[in-house]
Amino acid sequence: MIYESFVDLFGNEILAMFLSGAMPLTFILIFVLFAVLFERKVSAHMQDRLGPMRVGYHGILQTVADLLKLIQKEDISARDNDKILFNVAPALVFAGSYAAFAAIPFTSTYIGSNIDLGLFYIVAASSLVVAGILMAGWASNNKYSLLGSMRAAAQIVSYEIPTMLVILAIVMITGTLNLSTLSEMQTGYFWNWIIFGGPNFGIDKIIFIPLMIISFIIIYTSSLAEVNRTPFDIPEAESELVSGYHTEYSGMKFAMFFLAEYANMFAVSAIVSVLFFGGYQSPFGYLGKTLDLAWLIPFEQLFWFTAKGIFFVFVQMWLRWTLPRLRVDQLMTACWKYLIPIAFVNLLLIGIITIL
Amino acid sequence: MALKTEEMILNMGPQHPSTHGVLRLELELDGELINKVKPHIGYLHRCFEKHAEAMTYPQVIPYTDRMDYLASMGNELGYVIAVEKLLGIQIPERVEYIRVIMAEFQRIASHLVALGTYGADIGAMTPFLFCFRDREKILSLFEMTCGARLLYNYIWIGGVSHDLHPDFIRLAKDFVVYFRPKIKELNDLLTNNKIFIERTANVGILPAETAINYGITGPNLRGSGVKWDLRQNDSYSIYNKFDFDIPVGNGLFGTKGDCWDRYNVRVLEMEESLKIIEQALNQIPDGDVSSAIPKRIKPPVGQVYSRVENPRGDLGYFIISNGSLNPFRVKVRAPSFVSLQAMDILCRGHLVADIIAILGSIDIVLGEIDR
Numbered sequence: 001m002i003y004e005s006f007v008d009l010f011g012n013e014i015l016a017m018f019l020s021g022a023m024p025l026t027f028i029l030i031f032v033l034f035a036v037l038f039e040r041k042v043s044a045h046m047q048d049r050l051g052p053m054r055v056g057y058h059g060i061l062q063t064v065a066d067l068l069k070l071i072q073k074e075d076i077s078a079r080d081n082d083k084i085l086f087n088v089a090p091a092l093v094f095a096g097s098y099a100a101f102a103a104i105p106f107t108s109t110y111i112g113s114n115i116d117l118g119l120f121y122i123v124a125a126s127s128l129v130v131a132g133i134l135m136a137g138w139a140s141n142n143k144y145s146l147l148g149s150m151r152a153a154a155q156i157v158s159y160e161i162p163t164m165l166v167i168l169a170i171v172m173i174t175g176t177l178n179l180s181t182l183s184e185m186q187t188g189y190f191w192n193w194i195i196f197g198g199p200n201f202g203i204d205k206i207i208f209i210p211l212m213i214i215s216f217i218i219i220y221t222s223s224l225a226e227v228n229r230t231p232f233d234i235p236e237a238e239s240e241l242v243s244g245y246h247t248e249y250s251g252m253k254f255a256m257f258f259l260a261e262y263a264n265m266f267a268v269s270a271i272v273s274v275l276f277f278g279g280y281q282s283p284f285g286y287l288g289k290t291l292d293l294a295w296l297i298p299f300e301q302l303f304w305f306t307a308k309g310i311f312f313v314f315v316q317m318w319l320r321w322t323l324p325r326l327r328v329d330q331l332m333t334a335c336w337k338y339l340i341p342i343a344f345v346n347l348l349l350i351g352i353i354t355i356l
Numbered sequence: 357m358a359l360k361t362e363e364m365i366l367n368m369g370p371q372h373p374s375t376h377g378v379l380r381l382e383l384e385l386d387g388e389l390i391n392k393v394k395p396h397i398g399y400l401h402r403c404f405e406k407h408a409e410a411m412t413y414p415q416v417i418p419y420t421d422r423m424d425y426l427a428s429m430g431n432e433l434g435y436v437i438a439v440e441k442l443l444g445i446q447i448p449e450r451v452e453y454i455r456v457i458m459a460e461f462q463r464i465a466s467h468l469v470a471l472g473t474y475g476a477d478i479g480a481m482t483p484f485l486f487c488f489r490d491r492e493k494i495l496s497l498f499e500m501t502c503g504a505r506l507l508y509n510y511i512w513i514g515g516v517s518h519d520l521h522p523d524f525i526r527l528a529k530d531f532v533v534y535f536r537p538k539i540k541e542l543n544d545l546l547t548n549n550k551i552f553i554e555r556t557a558n559v560g561i562l563p564a565e566t567a568i569n570y571g572i573t574g575p576n577l578r579g580s581g582v583k584w585d586l587r588q589n590d591s592y593s594i595y596n597k598f599d600f601d602i603p604v605g606n607g608l609f610g611t612k613g614d615c616w617d618r619y620n621v622r623v624l625e626m627e628e629s630l631k632i633i634e635q636a637l638n639q640i641p642d643g644d645v646s647s648a649i650p651k652r653i654k655p656p657v658g659q660v661y662s663r664v665e666n667p668r669g670d671l672g673y674f675i676i677s678n679g680s681l682n683p684f685r686v687k688v689r690a691p692s693f694v695s696l697q698a699m700d701i702l703c704r705g706h707l708v709a710d711i712i713a714i715l716g717s718i719d720i721v722l723g724e725i726d727r
Contacts, residue, residue, distance in 0.1 A: 043481070043482075046482055047481070047482050047485035047486065048485065048486065048489050049485065143364070143366055147388075147708070231479070231551055233479065321481060321482050322480070322482060322545070323479075323480065323549070323551055324475065324478040324479045324480040324546070324549060324551045324552045324555060325478065325479030325480075325551070325555075326551055326554065326555070327554070327555055327707060327709045327710070328388065328707065328709060329707065330554055330555075
């Protein structure tokens with residue numbers, strides 16, 4: 001484990017903890033640099049455009065240039081803002097999405113904090129984001145921001161329910177809330193992934209597959225809503241609310257929201273991949289195992305973990321640039337009248353099968 | 357005692373990404389429900405009508421371009437037809453064909469902007485860029501013909517400013533072949549998308565009766581199921597030579613006259629415009645395009661009202677001549693101006709998000725409303 005080796009290296013637990021905790025931050029920052037460019041390129045190629053082409057080869061350094069621009073920008077704050085809340089909100093939103101990374105296992109050797117209530121903790125931590133968004137909307141003292149943040153709060157809170165129901169179903173099968181254990185269970189080949197019925201063979205594996213696919217669709221849909229991506233980007237609906245709760249923010253504070261959004265996108269993708277697609281586990285066994293190189297395995301795991309995460313982030317982008325957005329009441333209808341009942345029935349069926 | 361409640365007044369615009377220009381909507385909201393919409397116009401007022409009185413007749417043409425800047429060719433055509441009626445001159449056959457081809461290309465270009473921005477309003481960015489990509493090809497054709505891409509000053513009294521480029525007909529035919537599959541692509545991506553239908557069907561219903569009473573014309577009227585198109589009902593230029601249909605809304609996914617119907621009428625109209633262009637390109641005769649342009653335009657005393665079917669509806673010009681070089685009065689009946697009046701009745705009882713959908717579906721251009 002990386003934390004233990006840090007302790008051995010520095011002989012200081014606090015320093016080791018700090019370094020170990022900062023690792024996801026490095027990961028997030030690098031990921032965001034990549035993801036922003038990736039999103040622009042994906043959208044451009046979907047729309048018959050080239051996207052950024054000027055900064056570096058095919059615009060590779062575009063995000064860096066954007067970041068430099070954002071750092072230089074004036075930090076505007078309107079007269080009637082609630083100053084304290086206005087300044088705290090972006091930090092809180094980012095903290096919420098960063099905190100979720102603490103319980104996600106990146107490889108079998110690295111997890112920020114190997115707590116047994118990992119899944120529960122992530123759901124709780126990401127609720128902090130709602131508070132931050134509400135604060136931002138309220139403190140901006142702008143009608144559009146307020147409308148945006150109210151919508152965001154309603155949406156995120158509602159969509160947490162189907163997410164929780166699906167997580168509950170997974171917990172019923174696997175009997176653990178620990179993401180590390182969950183990933184460990186799905187080792188071996190891809191048919192051991194939970195979406196393919198989990199690691200144990202038998203008749204229930206086949207019965208589980210359709211139910212798992214339904215669960216996956218539910219959790220992925222609601223995760224889209226939780227990160228405010230199209231078709232659920234109503235809080236930021238630019239054609240209606242300009243840009244929702246972060247309309248009044250500029251410069252680095254805006255960048256914080258932006259960072260949080262992309263970090264969140266990866267976080268939900270990572271959770272989905274841990275829950276259904278084996279997390280960091282390779283689908284075809286490890287090269288390190290065949291070649292007898294133990295040090296290679298964590299790197300392979302990191303590769304698979306990132307690849308799966310980026311794949312689901314890509315799907316989010318793909319949906320964003322294809323679909324129109326729902327209306328606020330249709331969004332609530334979709335959640336309360338369709339997703340939640342289906343998730344309940346799904347939970348019930350899985351429960352019955354597990355008992356039998 | 358009942359609690360005293362207050363309605364929230366929200367000003368949407370004039371600087372708002374979805375007001376299609378500088379329109380300000382004063383919304384009376386009850387939560388997210390709309391009680392009343394009051395459009396405030398005039399942010400783009402440029403005194404077109406007053407200006408025209410100080411100009412000679414040909415000098416007015418560039419000003420007409422700037423009214424409905426997405427359909428400049430149509431504006432020019434309407435004005436020019438009115439002046440020609442006043443002058444009583446005959447124009448060469450070839451000029452008529454060129455004018456029709458240009459007007460129909462302009463209709464497609466204008467509808468592409470309307471459909472694309474409508475998609476963007478609903479939240480789909482990709483159709484928007486697809487539409488602009490195709491519009492670009494039409495603009496290139498225009499640029500090839502007269503050198504301008506947006507404000508052409510191309511259709512002149514008695515003729516057109518330049519004859520067609522030798523390659524024009526070939527490229528225009530290529531475009532027709534290229535564009536047909538693109539309409540299907542747009543339908544797959546947006547028109548028949550479930551979410552798009554959810555957002556637009558049964559929203560902003562405009563009954564035929566109301567539409568007629570308000571004097572609404574163009575795709576907005578046809579979306580309500582009224583088969584009324586000046587190109588056939590009060591034919592001008594040489595439109596009676598062509599075979600084309602008038603698509604009307606039929607309430608396929610909701611009620612007749614909802615946003616989806618108005619949107620779909622525009623999609624179908626692009627197809628019909630392609631038909632007209634195809635026929636005109638095949639039939640166009642040779643000839644001189646500038647032979648009938650008068651040296652000095654000085655119409656006799658009198659007045660004329662003439663109207664054409666612009667992409668946004670019935671565009672009318674009322675011109676009074678006092679026998680001098682300048683028109684005494686030019687009055688424009690702008691279709692967008694009339695359509696905007698229906699905003700209030702269309703929006704009542706809907707949600708804030710629907711305002712965007714409704715405003716986009718009536719497809720206004722502020723340059724034409726404010727003039």
